[in-house]
Amino acid sequence: xxxxxxHSSGKLCDGLTRREFLQIGALGMGGLALPQLLQAxxxxxxxxxxxxxxxxxxVGAPPHQDMFDIKEEAPAEIRGEFxxxxxxxxxxxxxxxxxxxARIMDKLVPIRSVHGSPNGxxxxxxxxxxxxxxxxxxxxxxxIGAVLxxxxxxxxxxxxxxxxxxxxxxHPPYGSPGHPGCLGPSHSAFRPSGPGRxxxxxxxxxxxxxxxxxxxxxxxDNFRRDVDQSGLVAGLDTFQQRALGxxxxxxxxxxxxxSREDPKVRERYGKGDPKNYGDGAPRNLEHFLLARRLVEAGxxxxxxxxxxxxxHSNNFSEAKNTHLPLFDQGMASLVEDLYARGxxxxxxxxxxxxFGRTPKINAQAGRDHWPQVGCGLLAGGGMKTGxxxxxxxxxxxEIAERPVHFGEVHATLYHQMGINPYSTQxxxxxxxxxxxxxxxxxxxxxxx
Numbered sequence: 448x449x450x451x452x453x454h455s456s457g458k459l460c461d462g463l464t465r466r467e468f469l470q471i472g473a474l475g476m477g478g479l480a481l482p483q484l485l486q487a488x489x490x491x492x493x494x495x496x497x498x499x500x501x502x503x504x505x506v507g508a509p510p511h512q513d514m515f516d517i518k519e520e521a522p523a524e525i526r527g528e529f530x531x532x533x534x535x536x537x538x539x540x541x542x543x544x545x546x547x548x549a550r551i552m553d554k555l556v557p558i559r560s561v562h563g564s565p566n567g568x569x570x571x572x573x574x575x576x577x578x579x580x581x582x583x584x585x586x587x588x589x590x591i592g593a594v595l596x597x598x599x600x601x602x603x604x605x606x607x608x609x610x611x612x613x614x615x616x617x618h619p620p621y622g623s624p625g626h627p628g629c630l631g632p633s634h635s636a637f638r639p640s641g642p643g644r645x646x647x648x649x650x651x652x653x654x655x656x657x658x659x660x661x662x663x664x665x666x667x668d669n670f671r672r673d674v675d676q677s678g679l680v681a682g683l684d685t686f687q688q689r690a691l692g693x694x695x696x697x698x699x700x701x702x703x704x705x706s707r708e709d710p711k712v713r714e715r716y717g718k719g720d721p722k723n724y725g726d727g728a729p730r731n732l733e734h735f736l737l738a739r740r741l742v743e744a745g746x747x748x749x750x751x752x753x754x755x756x757x758x759h760s761n762n763f764s765e766a767k768n769t770h771l772p773l774f775d776q777g778m779a780s781l782v783e784d785l786y787a788r789g790x791x792x793x794x795x796x797x798x799x800x801x802f803g804r805t806p807k808i809n810a811q812a813g814r815d816h817w818p819q820v821g822c823g824l825l826a827g828g829g830m831k832t833g834x835x836x837x838x839x840x841x842x843x844x845e846i847a848e849r850p851v852h853f854g855e856v857h858a859t860l861y862h863q864m865g866i867n868p869y870s871t872q873x874x875x876x877x878x879x880x881x882x883x884x885x886x887x888x889x890x891x892x893x894x895x
Contacts (some may be wrong), residue, residue: 450562451756453616456521456638459858462467462658465644466658467883473676474510474702475860483665485854493767493881497602497745497793498599498645498747498793498794498795498828498863498864498865499741499745499746499747499748499749499750499753499756499793499794499795499864500592500595500748500749500751500794500796500797500828500860501738501739501750501751501781501794501796501797502574502575502577502591502592502625502749502751502796502798502876503623503726503735503747503750503751503752503753503778503796503797503798503799504571504613504751504752504753504795504799504800505753505754505756505774505798505799505800506621506727506728506752506753506755506756506757506801507569507727507754507755507756507757507801508569508570508577508622508756508757508798508799508801508802508803508804508816509756509770509792509800509804509821509822510756510758510760510762510766510803510804510814511525511559511561511765511803511820511821511822511843512525512527512803512804512806512814512843512874513524513527513529513540513542513762513766513802513804513814513820513838514541514542514545514684514771515557515558515559515822515824515835516542516557516559516822516839516843517529517530517531517540517542518841518842518843519531519842520841521806521841521842523844524807524808525806525807525808525842527762527763527808527851527884528689528763528767529542529544529581529669529766529767529823530542530543530566530592530684532549533544533545533549534549534550534552534553534557534704535549535550535551535552535553536553536833538681539552539557539760539833539834539835540773541557542764544767544771544772544775545771545774545775545778547723547778547779547780548775548778548824551779551783552833553832553833554782554786554791554826554827554832554833555784555824555825555826555832555833556824556825556826556832556833556834556835556836556852556857556894557776557780557822557823557824557835557836558799558822558824558825558835558836558837559820559822559835559836559837559838559839559853560574560820560837560838560839560846560847560848560849560850560851561799561803561820561821561822561823561844561851561856562819562820562821562838562850562851562852562853563577563579563827563852563853563854564583564630564801564802564818564821565579565580566818567816567817567820568803568816569620569621569757569801570620571616571620571621571623571625571800571801572588572620572623572801573801573853573886574623574799574800574801574853575590575623575624575626575790576589576590576625576628576749576857577591577663577798577852577853577854577855577856577857577858577884577885577888578853578854578885580586580778583628584629584630584875584876584877584881585629585875585876585877585879586629586630586631586875586877587626587632588626588628588629589624589626589627589628589629589634589873589883590624590625590626590628590636590750591608591748591857591860591861592608592610592611592624592636592748592749592750593609593625593626593627593628593634593635593636593757593888594631594632594634594861594866594873594883595608595609595628595632595866596609596627596633596634596746596747597630597634597750597862597873598837598866598871599747599864599866600747601745602745602746603698603745605698605745606698606699606702606744606745606746607636607637607699607746608745608747608748609624609634609635609636609637609743609746609748610624610638610639610746610749610750611623611624611625611636611637611638611640611749611750611751612638612639612640612734612737612738612749612750612751612752613728613750613751613752614640614676614723614728614729615642616726616727616728616752617723617727617869618726618727620730621727621728621752621755622750622790623724623752623753624636624638624750625750627747629873629875630873631816632636634748635735639703639737640734656683661665662871678768682739686839691695696760697742698744698745701738701744702740702741702743702744703737704735704742705733705736705737705740708736708740708832710892712736712784713736714735714786715733715780716732716733716776716777716784717732717773717776717777717780718731718733718775718779719731719732719733719777719849720774721877723755723767724754724755725755726755727752727754727755727814728752728753728754728755728758729752729753729754730753730754730769730770730771730773730774731751731753732776732777732780733779734751734753734777734781735751735778735781736780736781736784737749737751738751739781739784739785739788739790741827742790742794743788743790753774753777753798754769754770754773754774754806756770756800758804758813759811759813759814759815760811760813760874761811761813762804762808762812762813762814763812763814764812766799766861773823774798778796778798778826779822780828781787781796783794785826785827786827787847790827791826791827792828792829793827793828793829794827794828795825795826795827795828795829795830795860795863795864796825796826796827796828797824797825797826797860798823798824798854799823799824799853800821801821802817802818802821803817803818803819803820803821803843804816804817805817805844806842806843807842813853817844817858819844819845819846820839820843820844820845820846823856825856825894828863829863830859830894830895831893831894831895834893836849836851836891836893836894837851838850838866846891851891852888854885854887854888854889855889855890856886856891857883857884857888858884858888858889858890858891859890859891859894861883861884862895863895868882868883868884868885868890869882869884870882871883871887
């Protein structure tokens, strides 16, 4: 969080205690202050390229065979109600309720054979990490945003490298932006849609008063250096200045301010619904626009959570009336916008859920959990688009061609970001080294 607190204590004229003052910008991430977080990020190494990833978690697992893998020749109890339509790539057909995505299929890659969910339980973990949540190392596997924060660092010091747009959800994994795991809290997501939104303000402190605090803090540091015999304090000024710079820079606040966006662009994205859908996430189309604005401002990774696709009943009315049209509009607007702004080759977009849905429609007109196969949708990032990867059998229940593990997509995204996913390593809390992607999951040759 980027708040400067002003609790009354009588210690300083503006109500701050010296302890609160010396922790200007406390982020609330494991008790670390903003300067400490910035220092930890510097130790990880900073790169200057501005590749980025936007990951859209389709909360609760969407029905793959009702989106990108329509089975019109299957028996009625399997094929469902939806028809397929042609796209602008000959031979590729997708759901009739995704017409805007059909129009830009040359910029997309539907994957029809995603697998790797350990047991069909609801959790965003495998989407964000590419790994099984079972048998984790000490500290846990880190999400892709934390990995990019660690190994790529800030592109712009005033913009967090990892931003998560998910608000809290009734089922906590549905509201997760991805966790830092053993990389530690310095690489957690900044969450402007959650507890961080109110902390972008200076809480009644104008720039002049903040400047006075900067001078006072420098005085404290000079005094501490004088009495410190170890030299450990000597570098603190840099990180305090960066912390204050983050607070006083307008770049992050401007990126989050949609009133600065062209009204025609805002209209194209639409608003959707900002309220959580049940115990899931919002169907907030403005989050797609915020994601673009944030990567444009310098974020390395933005995650957003969309809807609640766990349609155990009324699968077709739910998908048709509440989710597919909004996802179609938001995703298509995002992809087109990235390309229009010259960012299509630098920003990769992936949208997926934690597993697929049962081939057979149940008695409540719904589809249940099906970890054997699901789907994903990729765009941009310099990848070879305009193709389908993978196929399922005639019922959509088993992979027939080219299985794609979640980890393979992660390996490919890291590769496109300029990070070798196998030789690049981090250590868990026991000191044991790990590659950022399991070596058994290769980079997808079809995409690079």
